[in-house]
Amino acid sequence: MRLTLQTLISHGRVARKMGLDPQSRINMLRNILTGLVRHERIETTLARADEVRFYAEKLIDYAKKGDTDEKAMKMASFWLTEKDLVPKLFKVLAPRFEARSRDYTRMARLPNRENLDRAKMAVLEYKGNPFPPLYPIRKVNELSLVNQLLKGYREERAQHLSAKE
Numbered sequence: 001m002r003l004t005l006q007t008l009i010s011h012g013r014v015a016r017k018m019g020l021d022p023q024s025r026i027n028m029l030r031n032i033l034t035g036l037v038r039h040e041r042i043e044t045t046l047a048r049a050d051e052v053r054f055y056a057e058k059l060i061d062y063a064k065k066g067d068t069d070e071k072a073m074k075m076a077s078f079w080l081t082e083k084d085l086v087p088k089l090f091k092v093l094a095p096r097f098e099a100r101s102r103d104y105t106r107m108a109r110l111p112n113r114e115n116l117d118r119a120k121m122a123v124l125e126y127k128g129n130p131f132p133p134l135y136p137i138r139k140v141n142e143l144s145l146v147n148q149l150l151k152g153y154r155e156e157r158a159q160h161l162s163a164k165e
Contacts, residue, residue, distance in 0.1 A: 041123060056124070
């Protein structure tokens with residue numbers, strides 16, 4: 001991408017347009033957010049996932065206020081196009097994130113799409129979902145060279161400190 005003066009000056013635009021008019025953009029975000037709440041993990045383009053992530057986090061913040069809060073109910077009914085998901089938001093997702101104050105979602109890059117547009121793809125998910133993890137769990141290998149060197153260094157240092165005393 002060539003940096004031009006037009007890309008450096010935003011003129012107050014803070015959200016991606018994504019080639020859509022404002023109402024279509026909001027509807028697209030609502031549909032993606034509804035899918036995220038229903039399935040707890042979605043695969044979409046990187047730009048859309050990055051844009052939806054902010055709204056997904058805000059929706060959880062409102063849901064943590066409880067279903068008796070009027071503004072939380074308004075936000076849930078606006079952003080979720082399927083109204084049967086409102087109880088899931090308040091009864092399943094909000095209690096899951098009660099201990100957290102932020103970072104309710106995780107985003108991981110995927111390989112580019114294979115069709116003509118080669119769009120950058122990503123997976124957006126709520127943390128704590130029942131699916132297998134996106135990233136492999138790293139096993140601590142005691143026999144690796146780095147761990148052996150660290151173990152020897154710690155032993156030497158412990159002997160050196162005990163000799164000083």
